[in-house]
Amino acid sequence: MSDNGDQICPYKTLPDSSYWRRGVSNVAPTDMDLVVAPKFKIDQADKLATAGSCFAQHISRYVAKSGYDYFVTEPGHPVLDDACKRSHSYGMFSARYGNIYTTRQLLQTLHRAYGLAQAVDDVWQREGRYFDPFRPVIQPDGFASLAEFHADRNTHYAAIRKLVEETNVFVFTLGLTETWLNADDGFAYAGCPGCGSGRHDATRHIPHNLTVTEVIDDLHEAIEFMVARNPGLKVLLTVSPVPLIATFEPAHVMTATTYSKSVLRVAAQTVADTSNNIDYFPSYEMITGQYIRGQYFEDDLREVRPEGVDHVMQTFFRHYLGRELGDETRTGSASSNSEPDRPSAPEAASAGTEPPRSANDVICEEEVLFGV
Amino acid sequence: MPGLDPPGTIRLVATPVLIFGHSHVWSIRAAIARDSPDPRIAPEVLLCGTAAIPGSLTVAHLKAKRRALNPAILGALRTATANEDRSDIWIASAVQGNYYNQVGMFWEGSPFDFVLPSEPDLPLAPDAEIVPHSAIAEMLGRRMPDLGEYLAELARLEFAGFMVLGPPPPPLDSEHLLKLLRSQTPDADESTISAPFVRLKLWKLQNDIVGSLCADHGARYVRGDVPGTVDHDGFLRPEFVKDAVHASVEYSQRLIGRMADEVTATESMALAPSS
Numbered sequence: 201m202s203d204n205g206d207q208i209c210p211y212k213t214l215p216d217s218s219y220w221r222r223g224v225s226n227v228a229p230t231d232m233d234l235v236v237a238p239k240f241k242i243d244q245a246d247k248l249a250t251a252g253s254c255f256a257q258h259i260s261r262y263v264a265k266s267g268y269d270y271f272v273t274e275p276g277h278p279v280l281d282d283a284c285k286r287s288h289s290y291g292m293f294s295a296r297y298g299n300i301y302t303t304r305q306l307l308q309t310l311h312r313a314y315g316l317a318q319a320v321d322d323v324w325q326r327e328g329r330y331f332d333p334f335r336p337v338i339q340p341d342g343f344a345s346l347a348e349f350h351a352d353r354n355t356h357y358a359a360i361r362k363l364v365e366e367t368n369v370f371v372f373t374l375g376l377t378e379t380w381l382n383a384d385d386g387f388a389y390a391g392c393p394g395c396g397s398g399r400h401d402a403t404r405h406i407p408h409n410l411t412v413t414e415v416i417d418d419l420h421e422a423i424e425f426m427v428a429r430n431p432g433l434k435v436l437l438t439v440s441p442v443p444l445i446a447t448f449e450p451a452h453v454m455t456a457t458t459y460s461k462s463v464l465r466v467a468a469q470t471v472a473d474t475s476n477n478i479d480y481f482p483s484y485e486m487i488t489g490q491y492i493r494g495q496y497f498e499d500d501l502r503e504v505r506p507e508g509v510d511h512v513m514q515t516f517f518r519h520y521l522g523r524e525l526g527d528e529t530r531t532g533s534a535s536s537n538s539e540p541d542r543p544s545a546p547e548a549a550s551a552g553t554e555p556p557r558s559a560n561d562v563i564c565e566e567e568v569l570f571g572v
Numbered sequence: 573m574p575g576l577d578p579p580g581t582i583r584l585v586a587t588p589v590l591i592f593g594h595s596h597v598w599s600i601r602a603a604i605a606r607d608s609p610d611p612r613i614a615p616e617v618l619l620c621g622t623a624a625i626p627g628s629l630t631v632a633h634l635k636a637k638r639r640a641l642n643p644a645i646l647g648a649l650r651t652a653t654a655n656e657d658r659s660d661i662w663i664a665s666a667v668q669g670n671y672y673n674q675v676g677m678f679w680e681g682s683p684f685d686f687v688l689p690s691e692p693d694l695p696l697a698p699d700a701e702i703v704p705h706s707a708i709a710e711m712l713g714r715r716m717p718d719l720g721e722y723l724a725e726l727a728r729l730e731f732a733g734f735m736v737l738g739p740p741p742p743p744l745d746s747e748h749l750l751k752l753l754r755s756q757t758p759d760a761d762e763s764t765i766s767a768p769f770v771r772l773k774l775w776k777l778q779n780d781i782v783g784s785l786c787a788d789h790g791a792r793y794v795r796g797d798v799p800g801t802v803d804h805d806g807f808l809r810p811e812f813v814k815d816a817v818h819a820s821v822e823y824s825q826r827l828i829g830r831m832a833d834e835v836t837a838t839e840s841m842a843l844a845p846s847s
Contacts, residue, residue, distance in 0.1 A: 277684045277703045279676060283714070284707045344689035344705045351687060351702035 229492050230511070235519040239479040240434050242520045246368035247271035249294035253301050253375025255440035255483070255504070257292060262513045268521060270294075271367050274359035289338040294367070295359040298335045301375040302410060303418035303467070304388040309334070310425050313360035320384045323349060324398045334390050336397035364426050370433060373483075374464040375440045377410040378448060378456070392448075407448045409459075415467035423471065423478065435478045436520070437468040441487035443502050481520075483512045586611055587732070587835050590652055592619035592645055593666030595818060596739055600666065603824035612832040613662070618648040629667060629722035639718060641725040649729060662733045662835055664794075665726065669739035670817055671715040672774035675708065677742075677816075678753060680764045688773045690780065697767035705777070712778055719782065723789035735792040735834050737827065738779055740819035742771040744807035752816040772806055792834045798826045 216222040217236050224232075242248060249271040250260045264270040276290030289296055300306050311317035312334075324331040329342035330349040335356075343349040379388045383404045392407075394400025410418075419437075427433050439461060447456035465484060472480040487496045487508050494501070496508030514525045591600060597620040604615050619625050630639035640646070653661060676684070685700035686708050696702065726734050743749075746765045753760045766774075779795050786793035801812045801823050812823040819827075 276707075277701045278681055279679060279684045279711075280703060280707050281711055281714075284710050287710060288704055288707050339704055340706055340710075345687050345692045347692040348687035348689070348702070348705055351696075352704060355702060 224489075224491050227491065229495070232486070232489070232491050232511075233515055233518070234482040234485055234489075235515055238519040239476050240520075241522055242268070242369050242434075244268055244521075247366060248369045248371065249273075249363050249367040250371045250373075251293050251295075251297065251300050251306065252371070252373030252438070253440040253442065254299055255375070255442055256299075256371065256373035256438070258509045258513065259371055259373070259438075259516070260291075260293060262517075262525075264291075266517070266521070266523075266526070271363065273362040273366075274356060287340055294363050296335070296338055296356055297360070298338045298390060299375070300372075301390070302377065302379045302388055303374065303415045303422065304379060304381075304410060305334070305390065306372065307418045307422045307425070308387055309360065310364065310422055313357040313364070315357075317387075319382065319387045321382050321387070321404070324393075326398075331397060333393065333398060334387075336390055365429050367430065368432065368434065369436060370426065371436045371438065371481075373438045373440050374415070374468060375442070376444065377415065377460040377463050378444065379408055379410060381406045381408045409449060410463065412463045412466050415463055416470050419467055419471045420474070427477075433477065436481050437472055437478065438481045439464045439468055439484040441484045441496075441504060441508075445502070481516060483516075486512050486515065586614040587662055588656075588660065589613045589615045589662040589664050589831060589835065590649065591615055591617045591664045591666065591737075592625065592648060593664075593737070594620075594622055594625060594668055596666045596669055596737065597621070599814065599819060599821050599824040600737075600827065602821045603828060606821060606825070610829050610832040612836050613828070615664075615828055615831070616652075618652055619644060625667065628718060630718045630725060639721040639725065641722065641729075658729065658731045661731050662735065663726065663729070663731050664735045664737055664831060665722075665791075666737040667722075668716070668719075669778075671712055672739075672771075672778040673742075673817055674715055675711055676766050676770060676774050677749065678764045679766050683767065683770075685767070685770050686773060688776055691773075691776065694773060695769045697770055700767070700770070708774070709777060709781060712774070712781055716782070716785075720785050720788065723785060723791050727789050727791070733792065733835065733838055734790075735794050735831065736782065736786050737794050737831070738782060738796040739775070739817070740796040740812070740823060741802055741806055741808045742768070742775055743810065743813045743816075744768050744803065744805070745810070748813060748816040768807065769805075776806070792838065794827070794830055794834055796827070798823065798830050801826055 211218070215236075244267070247269050248263055250256050250263075260270060272291055272294050274290065274295040276285040276288065276296075280288070280290070285291055289298060292298070293300075297309055300309060308317060308319075312319070319333070321333055323346070324333050324336070324342075326342070329344065330346055331342040332338070332349070332353065339352075343352065380392045381388055383406050388408075389398075389405070391397065392400065393405045423433075423435055426435075441461075443457040444453055444460060447453045449456045449459075451459075461484065468480050472478045486492075487504055492508075496505050496511070497503065498505055510525065517523055517525045591597060597617055600615070601617040601620055604617065625642060625644045627642060627644075629642055629645075631642060633640040649663065683697050683700040684703050685697045686703050686705045687696070688694055689705060723736070746762060746768075749765050750760075750762055753762075753765065775796075779793075783793040783795070785791075796819075797806055801809055801819070803809050808819060808823070812820050814820045814823075
């Protein structure tokens with residue numbers, strides 16, 4: 201209440217971060233910190249699992265190198281050397297599911313791992329080799345036999361169940377809304393069949409751009425599914441700042457990207473607002489925000505520069521892990537996304553060990569599948 | 573006239589086969605010394621053992637961009653054929669061959685296994701984690717980094733033919749493996765010996781890889797599961813086992829017969845006219 205009895209403008213009591221001029225215009229870019237009130241902390245003993253789009257691999261890598269418990273339930277048998285694990289996508293995420301770009305993929309992955317769903321289009325065959333339609337590039341040249349395919353999948357499902365039931369913190373990076381669905385059962389493929397993997401059948405493979413309602417519903421259902429089996433689970437949602445590599449919509453890829461990222465951003469916030477155990481981490485804004493004037497993107501305006509990744513992870517470490525990012529965990533000066541041609545597999549993080557990855561080793565399967 | 577063969581006589585000339593390699597050659601040499609294994613070929617061991625062939629299979633070439641053959645092998649072949657027509661002579665390489673054992677003869681920790689594409693019904697070890705066959709193949713392949721270049725260099729020497737002798741299959745029981753294991757670690761547990769079919773699959777996979785490389789370079793690949801020396805599953809029969817990784821002289825006698833099969837299957841007989 202002011203001296204003359206009028207109520208004080210409620211904005212007057214807000215912190216600097218609530219004002220554009222004080223929170224953005226007048227802040228040095230490298231000092232920008234967009235996290236205001238994290239909902240929870242991550243202890244060093246907490247098992248932290250990751251899944252999502254290629255950008256999420258940065259989180260995997262940094263956490264693994266930091267001494268925190270990066271929870272990998274499918275590290276690859278120790279008989280395999282590090283190079284083999286890399287080439288076979290072990291440790292890229294907490295289980296060997298490859299990139300999970302959409303919330304629909306996440307939900308069906310959980311259902312399949314618990315035997316609650318079975319895809320009609322369950323295995324692809326090409327030149328005597330077998331491929332998983334939902335993990336088409338996790339293994340060089342696919343599986344050599346159906347027996348191996350099914351044995352591996354059983355191992356994979358067991359690893360997902362272990363992850364669901366034992367992880368303390370699940371970090372999921374939402375990547376895309378555009379997806380391709382099977383016309384018979386609605387299963388979402390990892391990428392468009394026929395683009396780098398599989399064969400395209402226009403009568404069976406249907407393009408679908410997830411709506412905000414669908415993404416929210418998928419996320420809700422997936423998180424509830426996990427929490428039902430792991431009541432203490434905390435979830436951290438992020439949105440990948442990496443633009444679409446291509447759109448099937450009759451729109452410019454930039455406007456399609458804005459739509460996708462907007463949907464994902466709204467969905468992430470909507471879901472995060474439902475629980476104190478679900479939080480949103482603003483890596484998207486940190487990379488794309490006006491304050492940095494696009495400097496965190498490489499010349500192609502799509503790949504994220506290592507400096508950007510460092511800034512994001514610095515902020516993550518400071519607010520959620522309660523420590524500053526050490527030099528040993530920084531990315532370095534190389535480009536932080538996959539190479540334009542078929543990228544090499546990332547250096548895997550064996551359970552509890554440091555992954556000797558380089559900045560170039562992020563796998564973006566969509567780039568592989570599109571042959572970019 | 574005295575000394576003339578009757579008309580129509582065809583005299584066979586045994587094809588010389590120059591053999592060189594590492595430890596598997598010892599029993600071949602002993603087999604040759606024991607008797608005349610097969611009249612179709614005249615085997616001769618040039619180099620035998622690691623001491624005779626030190627270093628890697630290939631070395632950096634001083635001028636050319638390709639690799640050069642191990643000097644000991646190249647020197648021995650040149651010396652042996654200095655005044656000979658190479659187009660009448662075969663060479664047989666039995667180098668290394670223990671890659672599969674290096675990968676998985678012994679394993680301490682949770683067991684692993686894999687599905688061999690060519691024989692997917694081979695038993696899987698109980699409680700073993702199934703690892704991708706391609707991953708095991710990748711690791712095996714990395715243990716023989718210059719084998720392709722080695723074969724290419726042997727092919728360049730333009731002998732009548734050349735073959736690569738694969739190692740004998742593993743034995744079923746672990747007696748000799750345990751002896752080997754405990755020679756290095758006296759109190760080692762038998763459980764660190766990989767399951768028999770894992771060892772057999774590793775051996776078979778190695779044969780697939782090396783056989784494919786041989787085909788790429790024009791070499792005949794002689795697999796070590798010589799008929800009569802293996803049981804119905806493909807393990808080396810006990811009577812042919814010498815130690816954890818080597819086979820007996822009796823085995824090598826039969827191996828030489830297989831070598832002769834390869835020679836006669838791929839080249840015409842040398843005909844000697846009656847004089």
